[in-house]
Amino acid sequence: MTPLPKLSPSAPSDAITIGLLGAGNVGAQVARTLVEERELISARVGTPVRLVGVAVRDPEAPRDWKIPGELLTTDAESLVDSVDLVIELIGGLEPAGALIERALDRGAAVVTGNKALLASRGAELNAVAAQTGALLRYEASVGGAIPILRPIEESLSGDRITKVMGIVNGTTNYILDQMDSTGAAFDHALAEAQKLGYAESDPTADVAGHDAAAKAAILGTLAFHAPFSFDDVYCEGITEVTQDDIEAAAASGYVIKLLAIAEKHSKGQDPGVVLRVHPTLLPRTHPLASVRGAFNAVFVVAENAGELMFYGQGAGGKPTSSAIMGDVVAVARRLRAPVPEAPTISSEVDLPALPIEKATTQYYIDMDVADKEGVIAEVARVLADHHVSIEAMRQPGSVTVEGEVEDSDNGAKVQIVTHLASEKDLHETVLQLHGLEVVKSVNSVLRVEVEK
Structure with a gap:
């Protein structure tokens, strides 16, 4: 085991000592900043700040920035036990979770960007921090460089x-943007994202929506002061979005984005929060619709502040x-001049996570239907039976005569955007449409997000 680095004898005894766990792409950049910009960071804190150790699995591994050898150690536990502030950039659930809890247990401060861990054990770790008076911060877990968590919390x-x-996953936003702006197929756009370094070799966490769902849980927890986890988030990825969907959305003035949404519902007897991640049609006039490439953006609505948007890499x-x-x-700065820490999750707030069936939204439905009289009337009847009405309808490649479909013997395509309705009613509507004799197939069902 590589011995733990010793604090330089020239370092002031009152210096705030920092231990870094992990030296990957982000970790190496953080180490570089702490070493090369030490005087600037210390001046901004108001007291000396020193990186005293970097825990890694392999001290000899190549890195984006060559970390001084005297800082490297494989003894992460001893490093955690010896510093004032721990920066965790290992990722994953373990050993990151155990090391963070170990640090918080002894009152050391922790900074992390570990969204998966926070979405799984965030409430538990916040409780440990509250019990010992330790500081736990995780701005980097959502939105990269975008300062979004502190504005929500403070x-x-x-x-x-x-x-x-918000659009909180750059990989999926890049893919959907390429499909919209260049006509690229999903597989080609994904391959390009991997080539540019936006997507991992195994992109499942991104394209299946899991990464965005973890961030939705974190955003919901801070926005509504209640403990939400990954399991509370309804999740759909973008793998089923087709070029036909992209083109149909564009023809109707929409763009498709993968959105992470946390929304408070206070109507009825069961107030709570619906957390969901899914591909969504957005009007091109919406601020989030203009977010291109691998950029992220978070849109916040508050009673007094109104609408706010945070945008960046x-x-x-x-x-x-x-x-x-x-x-x-x-x-x-807080370690230098301690003040009481306010809880992230307030015990006075009791807002449970609600199932997606409680959400109110709109649907885009793409169907292939039979070429016969009465088709539109029959489809409209099914919608009306479930308290759903049609806001807009397109029939690409077909003409209409008095509201009926006229097309070739192969049938016709019908694309509908509904008015606002409950998710439960919309879901049941789609199930019944599947069973109609005049509906050959329901090709796509996507949610639509508009001003309410």
């Missing part, structure tokens, strides 16, 4: 947030390290 703490909605070593370092400076 700047909007005197307001009531009703909805948080959501991935990469430098953007993510910027968020990490922002937390490091903020935490170090």
